[in-house]
Amino acid sequence: MVIGAGIAGMSLAAALTRDGVPATVLEQAPGPTPDGVGVHLTPNALHPLRRLGLGRALERTGVRPASRDMLRWDDDRLLDSAPLGEEFAERYGASPLTLLCSDLHRALREAVPAGTVRYGRYATDLLEDSDGVTVRCSDGRQVHGDVAIGADGANSLVRSLLNTEHYRPPRRLLYRGLASASRAPEACGDARVRVWAGSDRYISCFPVAGGAQVSFTATVPAGADDPGSYTARDRVRDLAEAFDGWSSAALGLVAAAEWVGVWGVHDHAPVPVWNRGRVALAGAAAHPTLPFFEQAPNQAIEDAVILADRLRDATALSADRALADYVRTRRRRTDRLHAVTDGILAALRTSGERTPEAWAQAVARAEKANADAIYGCGPEEDGGGRPAAAEPTAGPAGAASGRSGAGAVHRVRPHG
Structure with a gap:
C-alpha cells in the first residue's frame, strides 16, 4: 500500500507493478491533479523513468532547457550561467527535461493498471500485526496489505507516526505559478531556466507544455502565520508587492500568472526514523528539502526505484x-x-553577504563541486549498493524495531 499519489507514490507504484508486485495507492484528493506547477527532471531521475518505459510520453510535452541563468533582480544582469542541454547529455547521458507535473503524473498513471489509485482516501491510522499492515481512512474504510509506504509529502502523516515531531513555524513562503508564454514574452524567450536572485528572495521559471506555458517559483521570508497549502488569497497581488521594484521581466511573469499556489516551507533537519517494521517513508515525507538543484522530485523518483527493487523479491517474513x-x-x-x-x-x-552575487557564487561553487554526485550517480551508485546484513532501526521510543511477533499489534496515531 502506498499512501499518497504524488511523484514518489506513483513512481513507486509504476516500478512495483512493472515487476508484477501488486500496489494500491491511497490518495486523499478527489481526483488527478490539475495542470498546476512544473517539474525539472535531471539525469539521475530520467534514466530510471526511461527504464520504466516513460521516455516517449515525457518527451511529447517536455522541454530541454539549454542553460540555467542566474540574473540580478533589478536589471536582469547575468550573474552566472550553467549549461544544461548538450553538455549534460554528453556528461550524464541525458539532458534535463522540464514539464508540467500533471504530464508526469499522467504518464505514471498510464503505467499502472486501472484501479491502482483510489482517490478520496484520507489515511488517519496505521495498525501493524503479524499478518501485515492495515490503513484506516477517514470515511471508515480499511485497506490491508503486506507493507505500507508513506509517500504523503512534506507534511506527512506517516512521518509523524514514526517520529515525535514538534511544529516549527515556516521560515519561508514558496509560491508556485503557471502563466501562458505568450503573456510573458520577456520572461520566456528561448528555452532556458531563469533565476532572478535578490538578497533574501528569488524567482525562477522554466518552459513547460512544449513551450506554450512557463512555470515559476518564488520564495519570500515568511510572516507570522503559516498559510498551509492553497489557503492564501490575493496571491498575485501579494507577489507583486513582495517583488516591487524588480525587473519588468520578473514582474511581468507574476502579472501573467493564471494560477498561483502558496506553501509554508519548513526547514527540516534529516528525518530520524524512516522505517519501523513494515512501514517506511519515501520522497518528501522521508527527506523534505530546500529547492536547490531541483532535487526534491528527482530524489523522490530515486527512492521509488530503489524501494521497488528491494521489495521485488521480499516475502512477508523479509519485508x-x-x-x-x-x-x-x-x-x-x-x-x-x-x-x-x-x-x-x-x-x-x-x-555575512546576502547579495545576489553572493547567492549566485555560493550555489555555483556547490554545484560545480557536487555535480557528478548529484546528477551523474544513479540511486545505487551513490548509495553504495546493498549492504550485506540488515540492522535494527530505532522507533520513537528508542527500542529496536523489527518484525512484530505473532499476534502483536502496533498502533500509532497522529501527534497533537
Whole structure:
C-alpha cells in the first residue's frame, strides 16, 4: 500500500507493478491533479523513468532547457550561467527535461493498471500485526496489505507516526505559478531556466507544455502565520508587492500568472526514523528539502526505484529487512545532498553577504563541486549498493524495531 499519489507514490507504484508486485495507492484528493506547477527532471531521475518505459510520453510535452541563468533582480544582469542541454547529455547521458507535473503524473498513471489509485482516501491510522499492515481512512474504510509506504509529502502523516515531531513555524513562503508564454514574452524567450536572485528572495521559471506555458517559483521570508497549502488569497497581488521594484521581466511573469499556489516551507533537519517494521517513508515525507538543484522530485523518483527493487523479491517474513535495506541505501545519498544545501547556507552566514552575487557564487561553487554526485550517480551508485546484513532501526521510543511477533499489534496515531 502506498499512501499518497504524488511523484514518489506513483513512481513507486509504476516500478512495483512493472515487476508484477501488486500496489494500491491511497490518495486523499478527489481526483488527478490539475495542470498546476512544473517539474525539472535531471539525469539521475530520467534514466530510471526511461527504464520504466516513460521516455516517449515525457518527451511529447517536455522541454530541454539549454542553460540555467542566474540574473540580478533589478536589471536582469547575468550573474552566472550553467549549461544544461548538450553538455549534460554528453556528461550524464541525458539532458534535463522540464514539464508540467500533471504530464508526469499522467504518464505514471498510464503505467499502472486501472484501479491502482483510489482517490478520496484520507489515511488517519496505521495498525501493524503479524499478518501485515492495515490503513484506516477517514470515511471508515480499511485497506490491508503486506507493507505500507508513506509517500504523503512534506507534511506527512506517516512521518509523524514514526517520529515525535514538534511544529516549527515556516521560515519561508514558496509560491508556485503557471502563466501562458505568450503573456510573458520577456520572461520566456528561448528555452532556458531563469533565476532572478535578490538578497533574501528569488524567482525562477522554466518552459513547460512544449513551450506554450512557463512555470515559476518564488520564495519570500515568511510572516507570522503559516498559510498551509492553497489557503492564501490575493496571491498575485501579494507577489507583486513582495517583488516591487524588480525587473519588468520578473514582474511581468507574476502579472501573467493564471494560477498561483502558496506553501509554508519548513526547514527540516534529516528525518530520524524512516522505517519501523513494515512501514517506511519515501520522497518528501522521508527527506523534505530546500529547492536547490531541483532535487526534491528527482530524489523522490530515486527512492521509488530503489524501494521497488528491494521489495521485488521480499516475502512477508523479509519485508521489514527489505525496507531497512532501502533506508540505509537512500539515507547515504539524501544525507549527502542535505549537507550540500546546508553548506551553501553556512557559507552565506559565515561571509555575512546576502547579495545576489553572493547567492549566485555560493550555489555555483556547490554545484560545480557536487555535480557528478548529484546528477551523474544513479540511486545505487551513490548509495553504495546493498549492504550485506540488515540492522535494527530505532522507533520513537528508542527500542529496536523489527518484525512484530505473532499476534502483536502496533498502533500509532497522529501527534497533537
